Amino acid sequence: MRELISPMAQMLKSREISSVELTEKYISAIEQDNKKYNAYVSTTFEKAIENAKNADDMLSRGEGNLLTGIPMTLKDNICSDGDLTTCASKILTGFRPYYDSTVWSKLKAQGAVMLGKTNMDEFAMGSTSETSYYGAPLNPRNVEHVTGGSSGGGAAAVCANLAPYALGSDTGGSVRQPASFCGIVGLKPTYGAVSRYGLIAYGSSLDQIGVLANSVKDSAIVFDTISGVDENDQTSVDFDFGSIADSLDEMDVKGLKIGIAKEYFEGINDEMKSAILDAVKLFEDNGAEIIDISLPVLKQALPVYYIIACAEASSNLGRYDGIRYGYRPESFNDVEEMILKTRTEGFGDEVKRRIMLGTYVLSSGYYDAYYKKACLLRENLIADFDEIFNTCDVLIAPTAPNTAFPLNFSGASPVDMYLSDIATVPINITGVPAISVPVKNDSNSLPIGMQIIGKKFSEKTIMQCAYFFEKNAETDIEEFKGGVVL
Amino acid sequence: MIEKEEVLKLANLARLEFSEEELGRIMKDMDDIIAFADTINNSVEGDAEKIRNVSSSATPAEEFREDIVKESLPNEKILSNVNASKGMFCVKGGI
Amino acid sequence: MSYKLVCGIETHIELATKTKIFCSCTTQFGGEPNTHCCPVCTGQPGALPILNRRVIEYAVRAGLAVHCDINNNSHMDRKNYVYPDLPKAYQISQFDEPVCINGYVELDSGKKIRIERIHIEEDAGKLVHDGGFTYVDYNRGGVPLIEIVSMADIESPEEAREYAEKLQLIMRNVGVSDCKMQEGSMRCDVNVSLHKEGEPWGTRTEIKNINSLSNIVRAMELEMERQEDLLDSGERVIQSTMRYDANSDTVYVLRSKENADDYRYFPEPDILRFYISPESVEEIRSTLPELPDAKLKRYISMGLPENNARLIYKYRNVTRFFDEAVEKGASAGNVLNMIIGTIYATLQTEEDKENFNIKTTSSQLAELVKLIDEKKIRANKAKDVLSQMLESGNDVSEYIKAEDLQGLSDDDLRALCQGAVDANPKAVEDIKNGKDKAINVMFGFVMKNSRGKADVKKAEEIIREIIANM
Numbered sequence A: 001m002r003e004l005i006s007p008m009a010q011m012l013k014s015r016e017i018s019s020v021e022l023t024e025k026y027i028s029a030i031e032q033d034n035k036k037y038n039a040y041v042s043t044t045f046e047k048a049i050e051n052a053k054n055a056d057d058m059l060s061r062g063e064g065n066l067l068t069g070i071p072m073t074l075k076d077n078i079c080s081d082g083d084l085t086t087c088a089s090k091i092l093t094g095f096r097p098y099y100d101s102t103v104w105s106k107l108k109a110q111g112a113v114m115l116g117k118t119n120m121d122e123f124a125m126g127s128t129s130e131t132s133y134y135g136a137p138l139n140p141r142n143v144e145h146v147t148g149g150s151s152g153g154g155a156a157a158v159c160a161n162l163a164p165y166a167l168g169s170d171t172g173g174s175v176r177q178p179a180s181f182c183g184i185v186g187l188k189p190t191y192g193a194v195s196r197y198g199l200i201a202y203g204s205s206l207d208q209i210g211v212l213a214n215s216v217k218d219s220a221i222v223f224d225t226i227s228g229v230d231e232n233d234q235t236s237v238d239f240d241f242g243s244i245a246d247s248l249d250e251m252d253v254k255g256l257k258i259g260i261a262k263e264y265f266e267g268i269n270d271e272m273k274s275a276i277l278d279a280v281k282l283f284e285d286n287g288a289e290i291i292d293i294s295l296p297v298l299k300q301a302l303p304v305y306y307i308i309a310c311a312e313a314s315s316n317l318g319r320y321d322g323i324r325y326g327y328r329p330e331s332f333n334d335v336e337e338m339i340l341k342t343r344t345e346g347f348g349d350e351v352k353r354r355i356m357l358g359t360y361v362l363s364s365g366y367y368d369a370y371y372k373k374a375c376l377l378r379e380n381l382i383a384d385f386d387e388i389f390n391t392c393d394v395l396i397a398p399t400a401p402n403t404a405f406p407l408n409f410s411g412a413s414p415v416d417m418y419l420s421d422i423a424t425v426p427i428n429i430t431g432v433p434a435i436s437v438p439v440k441n442d443s444n445s446l447p448i449g450m451q452i453i454g455k456k457f458s459e460k461t462i463m464q465c466a467y468f469f470e471k472n473a474e475t476d477i478e479e480f481k482g483g484v485v486l
Numbered sequence B: 001m002i003e004k005e006e007v008l009k010l011a012n013l014a015r016l017e018f019s020e021e022e023l024g025r026i027m028k029d030m031d032d033i034i035a036f037a038d039t040i041n042n043s044v045e046g047d048a049e050k051i052r053n054v055s056s057s058a059t060p061a062e063e064f065r066e067d068i069v070k071e072s073l074p075n076e077k078i079l080s081n082v083n084a085s086k087g088m089f090c091v092k093g094g095i
Numbered sequence C: 001m002s003y004k005l006v007c008g009i010e011t012h013i014e015l016a017t018k019t020k021i022f023c024s025c026t027t028q029f030g031g032e033p034n035t036h037c038c039p040v041c042t043g044q045p046g047a048l049p050i051l052n053r054r055v056i057e058y059a060v061r062a063g064l065a066v067h068c069d070i071n072n073n074s075h076m077d078r079k080n081y082v083y084p085d086l087p088k089a090y091q092i093s094q095f096d097e098p099v100c101i102n103g104y105v106e107l108d109s110g111k112k113i114r115i116e117r118i119h120i121e122e123d124a125g126k127l128v129h130d131g132g133f134t135y136v137d138y139n140r141g142g143v144p145l146i147e148i149v150s151m152a153d154i155e156s157p158e159e160a161r162e163y164a165e166k167l168q169l170i171m172r173n174v175g176v177s178d179c180k181m182q183e184g185s186m187r188c189d190v191n192v193s194l195h196k197e198g199e200p201w202g203t204r205t206e207i208k209n210i211n212s213l214s215n216i217v218r219a220m221e222l223e224m225e226r227q228e229d230l231l232d233s234g235e236r237v238i239q240s241t242m243r244y245d246a247n248s249d250t251v252y253v254l255r256s257k258e259n260a261d262d263y264r265y266f267p268e269p270d271i272l273r274f275y276i277s278p279e280s281v282e283e284i285r286s287t288l289p290e291l292p293d294a295k296l297k298r299y300i301s302m303g304l305p306e307n308n309a310r311l312i313y314k315y316r317n318v319t320r321f322f323d324e325a326v327e328k329g330a331s332a333g334n335v336l337n338m339i340i341g342t343i344y345a346t347l348q349t350e351e352d353k354e355n356f357n358i359k360t361t362s363s364q365l366a367e368l369v370k371l372i373d374e375k376k377i378r379a380n381k382a383k384d385v386l387s388q389m390l391e392s393g394n395d396v397s398e399y400i401k402a403e404d405l406q407g408l409s410d411d412d413l414r415a416l417c418q419g420a421v422d423a424n425p426k427a428v429e430d431i432k433n434g435k436d437k438a439i440n441v442m443f444g445f446v447m448k449n450s451r452g453k454a455d456v457k458k459a460e461e462i463i464r465e466i467i468a469n470m
């Protein structure tokens, strides 16, 4: 795939192009193409130009890093001071946080340029981005298909060259699955590797900010900048990753132990299965050792995920009561009624479903049977993953059991949609990192993605593997033609 | 099958209101989702009492935040996203 | 009365940390509305709680002071309920692993009121209702609390009051809170249930947020009367939350708990589990001050009258001042008399005594009391001097010079005696000739020139010695 950031950084550094000029290119591309893909739900062009001017100053002083002066986007659930951040929900209509998320502070300090906020499933609850209050983003590979979700807008923007990279959030696959659907790279870091401060919570013990980019190298450059311990997030971890971007080609595939769990390949179609196994073959041909394993607990991962995520969500979303921010109904008689109407009118159906389920699994009489049991199974799953990583360096699996759904996929019940997260949620439950890389197109010319999964804080290893694959595999997924092409 | 009364109780806890028609839908959806969630009940090994004991190791209390005051934000910022008056968040009506 | 009372108390105490429990905003009382606020304590989307370690330390301190065991492993939980003063719609509290368990408070009778648990949690904001509007101020939101939950061991309103007062004294003395009930930094929720001897316990009601010790007694008396009337007339007590209104001196039902709240507690995912090492517990234990009851016992054993000792033992700053003055060599009895006789005249309220803002230091008082002890000054005179010292903040020596209270040094006395001998050759002659009464002339000289301070006996010895050596 295409490396975008390093060449752009080179052009900026040599003053072949200024950050303001580069930013203006993206602005006009967005103005022209966003109606096609509905990738952005709000833009911050004035701020972008301001950021770009600042970046040009930094560049002229020789300051900054590879991201200095390069435009980007934040998912609509990542806060930036003074900019609309609505989680694509009616209930946060007009909400402008008055503080910066840690990821944005870090990027801003390096002279990053923010173009706007990208579309998503409402409160990141969904696998297609169709639950967005602003309507679904469309897959640039085929606009009759979804982008995947929940970070669908970011994936569409990166795919359609309307942003060089995007930050998304991944609670049950929300970075990896849209990356897979749009044929780009999606990184879900280890839980705690990237600060969650300023990420509007969905499932707090599962949420993790991730990167959507055109290439593994680009993802690594962004990860290098946004990772690290943060005093504003107690669950963030002090781990020295070194510079992953600089060490991507340092891995020797010979002797690499790759685990293939058979449960990951059950229930996916032959076309996808063979695409992934062919990809694995590339590693094998270069001396990697393939280890067949069994992970029966994977089957429990999905219900465990939905129980825990919904339980946490039901609590996290209690605060949207109309008192301090966001939507407030027109008429009401007292505060109680105002709260009830705010929530009833402000939340969409899927969000309400998950709040109800979360309330149910935590309520007295059901707590032990659902929430408590799910936590126990989560511990089991963590233990089983730990054990696997005693014998395997990485696991390889499909990112999703399918390629991008058609829009408004008829007949899909909530549970059917939940089932499509089967491959991604175990990663969030166990807190390990995974990266999705494009493999090839299916027979409908829709991209198939492959997940490389590692143990906690093994971002370097999984990205090195992904980089090896990206450099050596042949693919029929084409570089996207529209948008900003330098 | 989840009882209507149960759903109403949950809705009350969650401060959500459903029309009769929505109620029918949410009850059906919840039945499906609970049936799906129930699959974990066929497969538990171990002692549910141990959940908290097996979870990740604890952090020494001394490593938590130091008790040092930092400046709070200006009142205008705190109130910047909502109708406010007298320096406070403000809602018409009583509780 | 044929009913027996069963009562337990939940006490919320605001901790005297500098910052809130989950953010670095100040805990200072008051301030313009919503000026001690940030994204964390106003529940902004995306903000995360960062636990203040001093809150854990203070909770351990409080627990040790009431003989609790400390849970070495502990964690925070979410208690979910919707109310406008709670900006996240959940209170971060503790459910199944509180910091402290199994303690007790001993009443003067020797009876122990057991403490089930002490947990840490955050305070809510404040609602103001005015002119058909509801206003919310989150300055108090996120101020750290400990909740001390007693067992239902209390059997009378007076025991309840004593228990609460003991808690207040202990917590003030170990320095975890100022426990000002009027300002809300200590609040009691009192559970009341009645039953007949030999019968199972009755349904309980909970009187919330009682804000003074005397109101505890009054609210309980009223609630017991109410329940007695119900039971006597064959009616049922309904489990409910009550309020005591001091203005109208009534208790009333706030809400019935027929459909009980369901708080859906679950472990707080944003805060790490924490470990309190046995070493750090011992370290905190070693810094615990002597507690009021122990102090009172010690004072009595020092020979102080109990009723006088009771006037000071409650106040941390008063007892510190007292102990320091005694340590500097002043007699305990006279120090105590000076405190309750003179210093207390300037400290009218409980709070004045608790704060003990006076200009005189314990060393200054010790110097003065030593003069009384050595009988260099009469007690009444000393009280006048102390009153002036309290006003001016001056040292005793200022008044010693002015009033010339100081005793003579041996050298000065010898010089005066020599002067007396030199000035009265006639008297010397008379003495030598056996007219011993003539020595009175010499005494007169010495007393006059020392302004009455000279020790006559000593002077006589010196004068006789001088004459003998002539």
Ligand SMILES: [Mg+2]
Pocket: C093, C121, C147
């Ligand atoms: Mg409480």
Ligand SMILES: [Zn+2]
Pocket: C020, C023, C024, C025, C036, C037, C038, C039, C040, C041, C042, C142
């Ligand atoms: Zn704060």
